[in-house]
Amino acid sequence: MRIIVDAMGTDERPGPDVAGAVLAANQFDDTILLVGKKNLIERELSQHRFDHARIEIVDADEEILMTDKPSVVTKSKSGSSIHIGMRLVGEHQADAFVTAGNTGAVHAISMLLTPKRIPGVKRPALSSIFPINGLPVIFLDIGANTDSKAEWLAQFAVMGDTYAKRALGLEAPRVGLLSNGQEEGKGNQLILGASEIIHQLPLRHIGNVEPSDILNGHVDVVVCDGFIGNILLKTFEASTRYLTNVIRDELKADVFSTIGAMFAQAAFRRTRKRLDTFEIGGAPLLGVNGIVIVAHGSSNAHAIKNAIQQARKAVQGQVIEAIEANLVKMATL
Amino acid sequence: MRIIVDAMGTDERPGPDVAGAVLAANQFDDTILLVGKKNLIERELSQHRFDHARIEIVDADEEILMTDKPSVVTKSKSGSSIHIGMRLVGEHQADAFVTAGNTGAVHAISMLLTPKRIPGVKRPALSSIFPINGLPVIFLDIGANTDSKAEWLAQFAVMGDTYAKRALGLEAPRVGLLSNGQEEGKGNQLILGASEIIHQLPLRHIGNVEPSDILNGHVDVVVCDGFIGNILLKTFEASTRYLTNVIRDELKADVFSTIGAMFAQAAFRRTRKRLDTFEIGGAPLLGVNGIVIVAHGSSNAHAIKNAIQQARKAVQGQVIEAIEANLVKMATL
Numbered sequence: 001m002r003i004i005v006d007a008m009g010t011d012e013r014p015g016p017d018v019a020g021a022v023l024a025a026n027q028f029d030d031t032i033l034l035v036g037k038k039n040l041i042e043r044e045l046s047q048h049r050f051d052h053a054r055i056e057i058v059d060a061d062e063e064i065l066m067t068d069k070p071s072v073v074t075k076s077k078s079g080s081s082i083h084i085g086m087r088l089v090g091e092h093q094a095d096a097f098v099t100a101g102n103t104g105a106v107h108a109i110s111m112l113l114t115p116k117r118i119p120g121v122k123r124p125a126l127s128s129i130f131p132i133n134g135l136p137v138i139f140l141d142i143g144a145n146t147d148s149k150a151e152w153l154a155q156f157a158v159m160g161d162t163y164a165k166r167a168l169g170l171e172a173p174r175v176g177l178l179s180n181g182q183e184e185g186k187g188n189q190l191i192l193g194a195s196e197i198i199h200q201l202p203l204r205h206i207g208n209v210e211p212s213d214i215l216n217g218h219v220d221v222v223v224c225d226g227f228i229g230n231i232l233l234k235t236f237e238a239s240t241r242y243l244t245n246v247i248r249d250e251l252k253a254d255v256f257s258t259i260g261a262m263f264a265q266a267a268f269r270r271t272r273k274r275l276d277t278f279e280i281g282g283a284p285l286l287g288v289n290g291i292v293i294v295a296h297g298s299s300n301a302h303a304i305k306n307a308i309q310q311a312r313k314a315v316q317g318q319v320i321e322a323i324e325a326n327l328v329k330m331a332t333l
Numbered sequence: 334m335r336i337i338v339d340a341m342g343t344d345e346r347p348g349p350d351v352a353g354a355v356l357a358a359n360q361f362d363d364t365i366l367l368v369g370k371k372n373l374i375e376r377e378l379s380q381h382r383f384d385h386a387r388i389e390i391v392d393a394d395e396e397i398l399m400t401d402k403p404s405v406v407t408k409s410k411s412g413s414s415i416h417i418g419m420r421l422v423g424e425h426q427a428d429a430f431v432t433a434g435n436t437g438a439v440h441a442i443s444m445l446l447t448p449k450r451i452p453g454v455k456r457p458a459l460s461s462i463f464p465i466n467g468l469p470v471i472f473l474d475i476g477a478n479t480d481s482k483a484e485w486l487a488q489f490a491v492m493g494d495t496y497a498k499r500a501l502g503l504e505a506p507r508v509g510l511l512s513n514g515q516e517e518g519k520g521n522q523l524i525l526g527a528s529e530i531i532h533q534l535p536l537r538h539i540g541n542v543e544p545s546d547i548l549n550g551h552v553d554v555v556v557c558d559g560f561i562g563n564i565l566l567k568t569f570e571a572s573t574r575y576l577t578n579v580i581r582d583e584l585k586a587d588v589f590s591t592i593g594a595m596f597a598q599a600a601f602r603r604t605r606k607r608l609d610t611f612e613i614g615g616a617p618l619l620g621v622n623g624i625v626i627v628a629h630g631s632s633n634a635h636a637i638k639n640a641i642q643q644a645r646k647a648v649q650g651q652v653i654e655a656i657e658a659n660l661v662k663m664a665t666l
Binding site (some may be wrong): 061123137143146147178179180181187189207210212213214215225226227228230231232234236237238240241242243244246247250251253256257259260261262264265267268270273274275291292 | 476479480511512513514520521522535537543545547548549558559561563564565567568569570571572573574575576577579580583584586587588589590592593594595596598599600604607608646
């Protein structure tokens with residue numbers, strides 16, 4: 001397998017990106033192509049031990065920043081690591097592309113330039129995978145599309161279901177539509193419309209789900225419009241950060257609590273680990289005609305290695321071919 | 334002032350409802366009308382000390398349950414405490430109605446029967462008020478409307494702004510539209526449309542806000558469609574519950590952490606208090622032609638007392654008259 005890794009993706013690039021690629025090269029039986037500024041990658045690689053046959057460098061002299069506007073960089077920075085990585089996947093010179101870079105740019109380049117959509121896909125969807133009690137939940141769309149149509153959501157359900165089966169190892173994933181109540185009939189027009197279509201599909205549709213269902217592990221594939229998915233994800237992140245900060249403040253506010261916090265360090269460390277999405281590393285941009293795994297900008301080497309592992313599983317599970325086939329099936333229902 | 338309190342609202346009714354009314358009667362200079370099953374209220378009242386001139390009982394022989402469908406109970410249970418409380422407010426026999434009962438039923442009865450809408454209001458909105466660093470943030474709509482129109486959201490902004498000024502004591506509340514990014518131009522069609530209208534209104538429009546802005550105290554009035562508001566609120570609740578449970582688990586998982594947790598009890602107690610929406614007690618159903626404060630079903634006596642205090646402030650601030658006047662102004666812009 002040949003996996004391209006964006007060396008210029010993380011906030012601390014190219015350190016974690018290169019270190020993650022080395023971890024993957026040492027652990028898996030693949031070739032890693034590091035794409036980015038060649039001299040920076042070489043300098044970083046010189047600090048690691050690895051089988052030199054396993055890592056190749058692809059030079060990319062331009063760099064897309066987190067602050068760059070997706071609509072602008074598609075045209076202006078065609079020599080960037082994201083452009084080149086995507087092109088290699090689009091031309092089948094590699095099996096997958098892993099990046100912790102500007103998500104909007106990744107999405108825009110995939111759509112406007114290459115690898116474009118899988119035939120039949122109305123809209124690609126950004127996903128997020130997070131661990132609930134040790135099991136992965138895939139959640140889409142988290143921001144590629146606003147003002148979705150019911151049919152797009154139905155396709156998200158098919159793509160999420162396919163990914164969960166092929167790459168996350170779930171046999172019969174429970175697919176739910178995010179809504180403002182579990183009862184049938186609850187929801188806005190979009191949810192009601194999507195529900196009707198999804199109900200007819202050959203997948204395990206469990207109906208509407210609420211945020212607590214996600215966090216209680218009652219659903220494996222959560223489908224929603226990108227506007228609301230983005231807000232839900234940010235609310236989850238903001239809420240846990242808020243509560244963490246309140247607890248930290250209060251633990252410092254009296255001496256007994258501060259002593260208690262020192263005793264309880266192991267518990268807080270385990271808590272952080274259980275909330276840690278780095279264990280999954282990244283999540284796919286589903287619907288584009290190639291395996292593209294997007295990792296968080298704050299990823300460390302471990303997270304990048306795990307994102308590469310996500311990519312491997314997606315390639316092994318032949319996710320692209322399966323999505324195309326399942327969408328053809330869906331269209332003929 | 335005469336405030337009607339639903340004695341049959343909370344999950345543990347009529348205990349917390351009656352006890353909260355007694356607390357309010359003893360603290361404030363008002364008459365409380367307890368509406369509900371007379372014999373149950375009398376039995377409950379017999380356990381309290383209070384000025385008997387301050388509390389009246391209004392009998393209501395029917396009871397709306399949390400599981401009752403709003404569309405059904407508007408017609409079928411016309412002798413319920415919610416029906417009677419609403420009627421008394423609609424007929425100006427009382428200044429406000431406070432209830433911890435079935436929110437959907439409260440909303441449906443207010444719209445279909447009485448007190449109906451304030452002239453000019455397109456759609457009433459359910460709000461939630463929560464304390465961020467000790468200051469109230471009002472958030473609407475949290476579930477009365479799905480598939481909102483831009484103009485409804487603009488009215489929510491006016492109503493929320495008015496309430497924040499008149500009842501929450503904020504001089505120049507910062508009004509933000511919940512969106513998937515702060516930048517202008519971010520959002521779905523609804524947000525873009527609402528933004529254009531709100532921008533022209535005589536209020537302090539700070540543009541788009543994200544979930545972290547709410548929790549960091551960067552906004553006082555958060556405006557959104559009820560579908561997404563409902564999901565945001567439930568995500569916040571589910572996330573903090575999830576994190577709390579993970580921490581509790583992990584504190585029990587090794588003996589040092591368990592000892593630490595005992596030392597840190599005060600910190601955890603203060604954390605709970607800081608997250609406690611009971612300190613605010615309830616939030617208004619805005620846009621109906623009378624002060625209606627909705628409290629959480631799990632409210633204790635303290636929360637009910639605080640909800641009654643919310644009602645007092647709304648009456649004193651002449652919120653209804655101010656909303657009507659501000660909507661007239663908005664229509665002539």
